[in-house]
Amino acid sequence: MRLASYRTAGEPAGARRTGLVVGERDDWWLHPFPDGTDLVALLAADPGEREAAADAAAQGDGLKPEQVVLLPPVYPVAMRDFLTFEAHVEGVGKGMQGHASVPPEWYAAPSFLFMAPHAVTGAHDDVLMPPDTERLDYELEIAAVICRDVRNVTPGQARAAIGGYCVMNDWSARDVQGREMKLGLGPSKGKDFATTIGPWVVTADELDDCRDADGFLDLAMTVRVNGVETGADRSSHMGWSFEHLVSYASRASWVKAGEVLASGTCASGALAEAWGRTGTLTPPPLKVGDVVEMTIERLGTVRNRIVESTEQVPPIVPARRRVPQGV
Amino acid sequence: MRLASYRTAGEPAGARRTGLVVGERDDWWLHPFPDGTDLVALLAADPGEREAAADAAAQGDGLKPEQVVLLPPVYPVAMRDFLTFEAHVEGVGKGMQGHASVPPEWYAAPSFLFMAPHAVTGAHDDVLMPPDTERLDYELEIAAVICRDVRNVTPGQARAAIGGYCVMNDWSARDVQGREMKLGLGPSKGKDFATTIGPWVVTADELDDCRDADGFLDLAMTVRVNGVETGADRSSHMGWSFEHLVSYASRASWVKAGEVLASGTCASGALAEAWGRTGTLTPPPLKVGDVVEMTIERLGTVRNRIVESTEQVPPIVPARRRVPQGV
Known part of the structure; x- marks a missing residue:
């Protein structure tokens, strides 16, 4: 359904x-x-x-x-974005994550970050070009919508907490993100302007015939820019199933109904991966007028156009420096 | 009030x-x-x-x-934790943030991360010892509670969006956090088990007499472990005022009523800062039975005891490796 x-x-x-x-x-x-x-x-x-x-x-x-x-199918009570595609980690590593290859910590546990919950946009909404960037990018991801509060669940128990799945485009301003990540906190303003989720939720029971032998969802994922395919992968290349992700997130913590958990970018699912591999901005960053279309088999298609923003953003103020220290 | x-x-x-x-x-x-x-x-x-x-x-x-x-005064619709105390960044840098001194990016803009919104706990709640850690720590912070939805506001306009202030203890499992931060996404499970906010909200208008010449709140902050003072600073040592933080967060993005924005750790406001400076675990990590008490002038005191957890956490599953790649 x-x-x-x-x-x-x-x-x-x-x-x-x-x-x-x-x-x-x-x-x-x-x-x-x-x-x-x-x-x-x-x-x-x-x-x-x-x-x-x-x-x-x-x-x-x-x-x-x-x-x-x-x-957006939901306005999430929280969003977690994982990093589950090994080939993407390898590709984007040097440019974005601060490591030249896949670090051993990646294999040990499914890491994630909390994302901006207010930035979700609908499947066909225009996306405003964010400020301060010359390197706008997309991220092709698959996302799960949580329908039950769970805590300390096994992957088997986690299955009933996943209501369904949708397509996600985690829009990213790579230059902003790169500056932010030098502080070790992960990205924030580099990503909190727009996250497309949609076009709707396909209930988990609809997808029982799309699982591989280990129970991983196996769906073809593609992204096109202005009608030209720029990336493709399969969801079964995740290092963990969504049930594993929910289980891990629920360790000594609540995962709540209305949350969105996302896979992270699939292999070739972001321009930055090509930029990292080649050291050049090819294909070029997204610009006003570009249309990014993402399709996941059985889940549908989201399609957004980037438009010029007329918003007046306030200036960025540098730190007040060298204040007297001590109590 | x-x-x-x-x-x-x-x-x-x-x-x-x-x-x-x-x-x-x-x-x-x-x-x-x-x-x-x-x-x-x-x-x-x-x-x-x-x-x-x-x-x-x-x-x-x-x-x-x-x-x-x-x-907790609010169950936040989102939480942002900034990194505004220069001396803390310098102290904790090598151990936690991945840099040996304050990077130039820190001065340019007030960076933040989104935090786990479900982990908030009350001023006197017991805190369960989280799994997988031998380096439990606290973080002494001051937090603002947002009362109006704002977007693209100047610091002057942001002032009306800040309903009040409270004390925050951003409990942190440093060993877990350290492993997570090697992937560049910032901390997640290392922090999503507990965040104390309280004891209540003091309305912003009550604190008009506590601002310095630049309008920064100037309140004494202290932390005690089992009654012994282990850190102290002043909120005026933030690199930005809370109005600046709201303004920055609101650039091309919504900051919404019911959000919590936190200052990040003040100087000497975490054990990890001492660990980073000295290269030893002195003072020792927190253990079951310890009581951590934080007081901010005019805002009040939060006091939490760490207790043993009887939760059965599910095992951590490593990545499925070397799956066939390609579409």
Whole structure:
């Protein structure tokens, strides 16, 4: 089952509805659930109840793509971005992560960072060119939406906490990020301007036939810039399954309903990987007018255009230096 | 005005009320606001309205400390932890941040990371010894609670978005954190088990007389382990004021009501700073039974005991290696 968050094209920003997605590729439509239906609650519902709700919704008239604005499936209560694709770590290492090859610590445990939760944008939203960057990049990722609060769960137990999956584009300003990472805290303003999640959530039970022998999801992932394919990989190349990621995150900590956990960039899923490998800015950084399109098999496609920002950003103020120290 | 989140000692976990704090040091009591009063909404209210609500609350009977459990003042919609104390960066640099002195990037802009929002704990809660660590540490910080959604605000405009301030202890497992930071993403599991915020929020207007000539808050900060002072600094040694931090965070991004922005560790505000300077584990890492007490002038005191955990944490699974690559 595919569940979307949306508003109708005439509604003001802030409106938020949940719909059932029917159809394929660009020929899809949305059947509204009753007002107030919560997408995460539907993910957590008993499959029989969810089916009954979907059957009821499907009786009504459908809305065509041009009648709706797709919203991020959830406004996350927290976002964690992992680093699970070994080949990406290797490729991007020198330029971005501060190491020339895959460090031994990568193999030991699935590391992650907490991300900006307010920056999520919808599948077809325009993305404002962020300030201070000449190296705008994308990151092709697959993300899981959590539907139950869990703590200290095994991978087996974690499975019931994963409501479904979607495509994610973790937009990144590499020059800003590179300066930030010199301080050891990881990236922040280099990434907190936009994160596309969508186009909708495909429930986990829909994907049972897409798992490999170890239970890893195995879906083809591709990214295109202005219609030209620039990267492709498979989700089964993650070093850990999503159940492993939830289990690890839940160690002595809560993972909560409404969270988003993302895979990190797949191999060839970012321009910076090519920049790291070759030492040149080829392909070139993204610019205003570029359209980035990401497709994951069975999950759908997100497609965003980069547009010029008219926002007036405040100046960056350097530190007040050499203040008297001591109490 | 001081505003606390609490439940009464007899109420089940999950109950949450807002109270007005009256009295000084350990001789304080709480006057309940009407059920359903939201602490962040009170922070955002017109000062006259807030005073009227407080006057009404103060008519009722007060609750003594033993009658209440102080909760984190907010369950943050996001948490940002900055790195604003130059002397701390210098001290901890080699051990933790991956640089031997203060890098030039530190001076250019107030860097931060997003933190685990679910790990917040109350002012007097016990803290479970986290798994996998032999180097548990504290971090003495001051934190601001945001009461209005802002984007692209100047420091002057940011002032109205800061509802108040509290003490923060950003508990850190240094050995876990050190392994994580080798991957360049910053810390995650090394910090997401507990973050104390409290004991309550002191509204920003209460602190107008505590600002230096540049408008920086100037409050004495101290930390004690088992009653012995182990660190002290002043909040005016931050490289940026909180208004600067909000302004920077808001560049092309939302900073939202209910967020917590923290200063980062003050000078001598973490054991790791001494470990970094001397190359020895002196003073020793925290252990079960230790009590860490942090006081910030005018804001109050948080005091937490470290207790043994009986949680069964799931094992850490290493990466699945050498999977076939390519699409």
